[in-house]
């Protein structure tokens with residue numbers, strides 16, 4: 318394992334590549350949206366900084382220091398992350414595990430490396446960290462991860478090298494899925510496209526039982542809608558949404574993505590690059606059977622967008638969903 322084992326993130330890897338063989342700075346902040354792979358890349362950086370014979374690609378992967386790191390027992394590595402169930406890292410932990418620890422010399426490596434999940438630091442915790450960052454001992458490197466540097470004190474950001482991680486391409490996410498799951502190619506393609514550049518989301522959803530089930534049930538209902546009468550929409554249709562209230566935003570996204578694909582199919586049936594490739598036949602079928610037009614699909618899609626907005630501003634669940642279902646049913650029905 319080394320930096321080149323990380324798929325994508327060419328810009329970040331290029332900036333980090335100079336760290337290992339030259340003299341690194343005292344603090345680095347890896348930033349990017351949740352699920353982008355900050356912790357994974359940050360661990361590679363820490364490992365490279367602690368390896369006994371690093372290259373520009375980071376850790377060698379086979380020296381004894383690398384083996385200690387992989388086993389989780391490198392004595393010069395400290396990780397400060399959220400304890401499960403907690404929303405912030407305790408200030409006492411910042412003081413005891415960093416403040417009181419930094420002046421103890423490294424035992425094996427040339428330096429000590431601290432990996433800190435800065436999303437877990439509140440202002441008090443950040444202030445405790447700042448004291449050390451202001452006058453760091455020479456042989457210490459901090460690697461912070463944070464979704465948004467705006468959440469960090471300016472005085473912390475100004476003392477660190479900030480490295481932005483960018484969304485992955487569809488192709489990169491496909492490679493990540495292939496490396497980490499046993500998905501069929503068609504399924505992997507769906508998650509790669511659904512995740513919109515965020516590999517962590519693709520992996521999380523691909524490995525979760527509930528999402529696959531939700532997607533199948535939602536699309537089954539969606540394709541049945543045009544066959545329903547008004548009463549059935551308001552009973553059978555609505556009851557599905559009512560029973561899955563906790564996942565309502567995901568359900569609406571799943572429907573939006575089917576509508577997006579139907580729009581593409583209407584415009585260029587053969588070459589359309591679909592999110593729901595596995596549902597192509599069903600979509601083509603409903604388009605042809607009910608002579609759907611892009612205008613009608615657009616109105617159905619707007620109804621779903623409108624419902625998502627209405628629900629996030631606390632409108633009545635039942636009336637919002639029923640209104641949306643009636644609109645979609647009307648637009649998808651044979652005119």
Ligand SMILES: [Zn+2]
Pocket residue numbers: 368369370371376377378379380381382383
């Ligand atoms: Zn090594």
